[in-house]
Amino acid sequence: xxxREKDIExxxxxxxxxxxxxxxxxxxxxxxxxxxxxxxxIKKEPQWMLDFRxxxxxxxxxxxxxxxxxxxxxxxxxxDLYYYSAPKSMKDKPKSLDELDxxxxxxxxxxxxxxxxxxxxxxxxxxxxxxxxxxxxTFKGELTKHGIIFCSxxxxxxxxxxxxxxxLGTVIPVTDHFFATLNSAVFTDGSFVYIPKGxxxxxxxxxxxRINASQTGQFERTLIIADEGSYVSYLEGxxxxxxxxxxxxxxxxxLIALDDAEIKYSTVQNWYPGDENGKGGIYNFVTxxxxxxxxxxxxxxxxxxxxxxxxxxxxxxxxxxxxxxxxFYSIAITNNHQKADTGTKMIHLGKNTKSKIIxxxxxxxxxxxxxxxLVDINSKAKNSSNYTQxxxxxxxxxxxxxxxxxxKNKNFDSNIAHEATTSKISEEQLHYCQQRxxxxxxxxxxIVNGFCKEVLQQLPMEFAVEAQKLVGISLEGSVG
Amino acid sequence: MNEQLQLDFDKVIKxxxxxxxxxxLKKSFLKKFIENGFPNRKQEDWKFLDISQIIKKNIGxxxxxxxxxxxxxxxxxxFVDGLEHNKIIFINGRIEKIDFNYEDQSQIEINDEIGKNxxxxxxxxxxxxxxxxxxxxxxxxxxxNYSLKKPLIIYHSTNNKIKSKNVNLSLNFExxxxxxxxxIDYFSDNTDKNFVNILYNFNLKKYSILKNYKLDKFRNxxxxxxxxxxxxxxxxxxxxxxxxxxxxxxxxxxxxxxxGEYSSAFINGVFSLKENQQHEIxxxxxxxxxxxKSYQLIKSVLGKNSKSAYQGRIFVDSKAQKTDxxxxxxxxxxxxxxxxxxxxxxEIYADDVKCSHGSASGSLNENSIFYLMSRGLNYQQSRELLxxxxxxDVVEKITDSEIRNLxxxxxxxxx
Numbered sequence: 001x002x003x004r005e006k007d008i009e010x011x012x013x014x015x016x017x018x019x020x021x022x023x024x025x026x027x028x029x030x031x032x033x034x035x036x037x038x039x040x041x042i043k044k045e046p047q048w049m050l051d052f053r054x055x056x057x058x059x060x061x062x063x064x065x066x067x068x069x070x071x072x073x074x075x076x077x078x079x080d081l082y083y084y085s086a087p088k089s090m091k092d093k094p095k096s097l098d099e100l101d102x103x104x105x106x107x108x109x110x111x112x113x114x115x116x117x118x119x120x121x122x123x124x125x126x127x128x129x130x131x132x133x134x135x136x137x138t139f140k141g142e143l144t145k146h147g148i149i150f151c152s153x154x155x156x157x158x159x160x161x162x163x164x165x166x167x168l169g170t171v172i173p174v175t176d177h178f179f180a181t182l183n184s185a186v187f188t189d190g191s192f193v194y195i196p197k198g199x200x201x202x203x204x205x206x207x208x209x210r211i212n213a214s215q216t217g218q219f220e221r222t223l224i225i226a227d228e229g230s231y232v233s234y235l236e237g238x239x240x241x242x243x244x245x246x247x248x249x250x251x252x253x254x255l256i257a258l259d260d261a262e263i264k265y266s267t268v269q270n271w272y273p274g275d276e277n278g279k280g281g282i283y284n285f286v287t288x289x290x291x292x293x294x295x296x297x298x299x300x301x302x303x304x305x306x307x308x309x310x311x312x313x314x315x316x317x318x319x320x321x322x323x324x325x326x327x328f329y330s331i332a333i334t335n336n337h338q339k340a341d342t343g344t345k346m347i348h349l350g351k352n353t354k355s356k357i358i359x360x361x362x363x364x365x366x367x368x369x370x371x372x373x374l375v376d377i378n379s380k381a382k383n384s385s386n387y388t389q390x391x392x393x394x395x396x397x398x399x400x401x402x403x404x405x406x407x408k409n410k411n412f413d414s415n416i417a418h419e420a421t422t423s424k425i426s427e428e429q430l431h432y433c434q435q436r437x438x439x440x441x442x443x444x445x446x447i448v449n450g451f452c453k454e455v456l457q458q459l460p461m462e463f464a465v466e467a468q469k470l471v472g473i474s475l476e477g478s479v480g
Numbered sequence: 481m482n483e484q485l486q487l488d489f490d491k492v493i494k495x496x497x498x499x500x501x502x503x504x505l506k507k508s509f510l511k512k513f514i515e516n517g518f519p520n521r522k523q524e525d526w527k528f529l530d531i532s533q534i535i536k537k538n539i540g541x542x543x544x545x546x547x548x549x550x551x552x553x554x555x556x557x558x559f560v561d562g563l564e565h566n567k568i569i570f571i572n573g574r575i576e577k578i579d580f581n582y583e584d585q586s587q588i589e590i591n592d593e594i595g596k597n598x599x600x601x602x603x604x605x606x607x608x609x610x611x612x613x614x615x616x617x618x619x620x621x622x623x624x625n626y627s628l629k630k631p632l633i634i635y636h637s638t639n640n641k642i643k644s645k646n647v648n649l650s651l652n653f654e655x656x657x658x659x660x661x662x663x664i665d666y667f668s669d670n671t672d673k674n675f676v677n678i679l680y681n682f683n684l685k686k687y688s689i690l691k692n693y694k695l696d697k698f699r700n701x702x703x704x705x706x707x708x709x710x711x712x713x714x715x716x717x718x719x720x721x722x723x724x725x726x727x728x729x730x731x732x733x734x735x736x737x738x739x740g741e742y743s744s745a746f747i748n749g750v751f752s753l754k755e756n757q758q759h760e761i762x763x764x765x766x767x768x769x770x771x772x773k774s775y776q777l778i779k780s781v782l783g784k785n786s787k788s789a790y791q792g793r794i795f796v797d798s799k800a801q802k803t804d805x806x807x808x809x810x811x812x813x814x815x816x817x818x819x820x821x822x823x824x825x826x827e828i829y830a831d832d833v834k835c836s837h838g839s840a841s842g843s844l845n846e847n848s849i850f851y852l853m854s855r856g857l858n859y860q861q862s863r864e865l866l867x868x869x870x871x872x873d874v875v876e877k878i879t880d881s882e883i884r885n886l887x888x889x890x891x892x893x894x895x
Contacts, residue, residue: 379816403837404825407839409821410819416841
C-alpha cells in the first residue's frame, strides 16, 4: 500500500468520519493535518503537492494573525471553519429568479445584466437555449490552437505538474504572512494560465468562461505565467453582486512575467458588503503579487473594489528584471459600514525599473478607507523611477479617508514622486449638474466617474462600461 | 541594563529633595520604561531608525546617573555672536544659568516643577525614561500681553566629564494670552557617545505665538532625541524649524494639538547629513476643531552612508471641518549609499477639508549642473549652488528676520 492509500485508510477511521458520497463531501470543521491530507486526497494530488501544503501548515502554526491594519474585525475562530466542501447540489439552489431577493434583482437590472446571466450567477439551472458551457468550449478551442493553457488549478496539478511545481509558491512562498500561508495549506481551487513563448493571447481571459468558476470557494489560488514575449489580459470577478456564505476569503494570486512578457490583471470585486448597519458581509483578505522576472517585462494591476465588509489587500509588483514596469490602478469605494485597507507594494530590484500608482478612494456613509502603499527602491535598482498619486473623496463627516504611503529610496540615481489629495464633491459641481437636469444621484455618479476616469480607462472595454455603472450604484443613498 | 537602571535610579532619588508621592510617581515611570525598554523597529513609529540598535552599536552600555552636585564651568566661546539674547544654559543636562536680563522680570515667572509631570496621552518609553530621571523641571511662564524683547537661546552643551551617559532634561513653557516667545535650541558638544533625551511641553493660550528653532549644526558623535508637545488654543501660532545636521543620530518629534479654532502650526526642517549620520523628524498634527491650519516642509541632502527619515502625520477629527493641511518632503541623494525614507500619512474624518501631501526624492539634476558649468562655475561650485538653493527654500520660511539671518550664517548660505 503506498502512503496515500494508507492516509485514506487512516482517514476512514477519523472519528468524525468522512462520507464518500461525491454529492455531499465535506471535511469536518477545523484545521489540522488530517483535514489538509483529506483535501489533497479528494483532489487526487501528487505527493509533492501534499508536501507543499503540509510545509505551509507547519509554518502556519508558528505565525500569528497580523493586526496592524486599520479595519479591525472580530477574532476569527479558524477551528470553526469548514476548509473543504463540495459544490452545492442542485437541490439547494434557487429554482427560478422569483425566489431571489428583489433588491438583488433590482441591482441586476440597473447594471443591465441579461436574464440568463442573472440565473447563471445564482446557480440556477439554465435551459438549453443558453448554454454557457458550450460558449466556454468554443473559447477553449481557440485557446488550445495557440497553445495557451487555461484551466482550473486542480486540473493543472494533474495535467501540467512540471509547470505548477516550477512556479507555484515562487512569488508568494509558503513562508509568507499568515493569510497567504493559510491559503497555501488549504487552497481548494483557482485558475491556472500559461501563455507560451511569443504568443499574444487573442482574447481577454476571464474566470467567467472557465467552467466551475463560481465554485472555487473561499481559498482560491491563481497562478499566471507569461513566457518570453507573450501577452495576456486576465479578468477576475464581475460587476454583479456576489453572495457567498463563507465570510473569510483568503485568496492567493501569483503572476510571473518572463522576458518581454506582459500581464494585465483586472479585478472587479463586488461581494456582499453587509447590510446598512454593517451586519454580515465578507472579509476579503487577498494576497496578490506579481513578479517581473525577466527583462522588459510588465505587470499591471487594475482593481475596482466596491464590495466586501472589509477589503484588505495589496496587489504588489516585484520588479526584478531590468527595465521592467509595474503599474497599479485602483478604485476603492466604501459605503455604509464598509472598511477598506488597500494599496500596493512596488519593490524595485532591477535597473531602469519603473512603476506607477494611481489610487482613487471614495468613502461615504460610516465607512473607512485607507490607502497603504510601499515604494522601495533597492540600492542596485539604478535609474529607477516611481510616480504615485492617491486621491481621496469624502462624502459626509461620518466617514474617514486615510493615506499611509511608505517611501524608501536607497538609490541616488532614482526618482520617487508622491502626491496625495483629499477633497469632497463641491456644492457648485452638484448644483451645476442638477441645473442641467440630472437628479442628485446621477450627478454624484457623474462626478465620481470623472474622479475615477484615469483608472476606469485602464479596464477592458466591456468591463469599463459596467464598472462605471457600478461606481454610481455603490454610492446610492450616500448623498442628500 | 535593567540592574544598571535600577541602581542609577536609586542614586538619582537620593540626590533629589522631593516628596514620597513624587518618588512613587517617578518609580512608576521607571517601571514602565523597564517593561518596554528602548523603542525598536517593531514599533511603527521607530520603523525606519531603530534607536535600541543604534544605542547598542554606537554606545554599547549606557549609564543613567549624572552627578549634578558640582557646577560646570561655562565656556563663553559657545555663545552666539551678533544677536542679543536671553540664555538658559544646560551643561551635561545640568541647568547652569537662567538669564532673562533683557526682559521685564515681572512678566516672566520661573517655577521649579519637579514632580508635576504634565501628562499627555502618548505611548513612548523615552518619555517615561525622561520623566523617571530628570532632576529638575522648570516651568517658564510668559505673562499676558508680554512679548519677549530678545530671543531666548537654550544652550545644550556637553563637556568631557561625561561618556556613555544618558542625559535627560525637560522644560515646560506656558504662554499666556497674547504673549510671544522666540526660542532657539542651540547644540554644541565637546563629547561623544552620549544619549541626550529632551522633553519640552508648550501650552499656548489664545493669540500667543511660539517660534522654536532647533539648531544642531556641529558635528559630534552623540545621539539625541527631542520631543515637543505643543497644545494650542484659539488663534495661537506655533512655528518650529529644525536644522538637523550635527549629531550621529537625532530624532525630533513634534506633537501638535490644535485645540482652538483658527490656530495654526508650521513645521519646517532641513537635514544636511554626511558620513554615517542617521536623522529623523516625526511630526503629528492633530486638527481637533474647525478652521485650523498646518504646513510642513522638510528637505534632506544626504551624503555618503547617511540616512534620513520623515514621518509626518496629519490627523483631522470629524469635527475639524475647514481644515487646511499641507505636507511636503523632498530629498537629494548625493551618494549611492545614502538612503531616504518617508511616511507622509493622512488620517481624515471630516469631508470639508483641504489636505495634501507630496514627497519626492532623487539625485542632483545633471542638466542644471551642466547649465551652471557652461556659465563658468566648476563642478563642485555648481553642486554647492544647487544644494544651497534647495535648502534655502526652507530657511526662507523662517518668519523672524534676525533669526533667519543667524541660521543662514550658521549653515553658510549667502544671500
